[in-house]
Amino acid sequence: MATTSDNQLRNPPLSDQARDRLRAAILEGELKPGDKINIERVAETFGISRTPIREALKALETEGLVQIQANRGAIVEPQVWQEIHHRYRMRSLLEGYAAELSCGKRDKKLIAALQDNWAQVKKAGQAKTVSQNSARSIAELNRSFHRMIWVGSGSMTLVRFLEALDLPQSFNDAFYKEQNARQVVCEHHGAIVDAFIEGDTAKASTLMERHVLDSVDLLASQADDHVSNLCC
Structure with a gap:
């Protein structure tokens, strides 16, 4: 092979x-x-x-x-946005399930890692404007936050499906340059961490599903502000 x-x-x-x-x-x-x-x-x-x-x-x-x-x-x-919404809906269901499974394990090391990740995102995202490098750092922290929960589920099938639905790095960099996007992500991640601390699997699942769906709404609102130089 x-x-x-x-x-x-x-x-x-x-x-x-x-x-x-x-x-x-x-x-x-x-x-x-x-x-x-x-x-x-x-x-x-x-x-x-x-x-x-x-x-x-x-x-x-x-x-x-x-x-x-x-x-x-x-x-x-x-109908590209309809397709993107379908993808995010699928991702929200899978991530909600991953959060439910991960939260149910009550893994103290995972919870500590999620808390540390959230604290770093909160600190890095406080500025009104961020550089390209800072946006990339926040994007990488976000990716790590989600991936820790995927892996924490204990299901590599879930991980593989979620990786296939993940977004390109270049999108993530642009997304986190927007202050509103950074604030929303930080608030949502904080609430998800609290659910993990409480061991509330249903809450963790619901919050994660909502987080992913809200992300596509932010993506759609940002997409209205650009003009292409790649088409005729």
């Missing part, structure tokens, strides 16, 4: 890099539903040839984010 080298992890194929950047542009609203994606312009902007762009678009088509149409090229799926 083929294995993935360290070099491949550090330097993924150009088509994968293009896919992630285009996915982020769609999720962030730079590319809007129905927009035609100009392959030549994207290739020029990304500084790569058209071939990996075409491969990236085919991958995004399988994710339901792009349509490739004969004689029209690629467009952003007109």
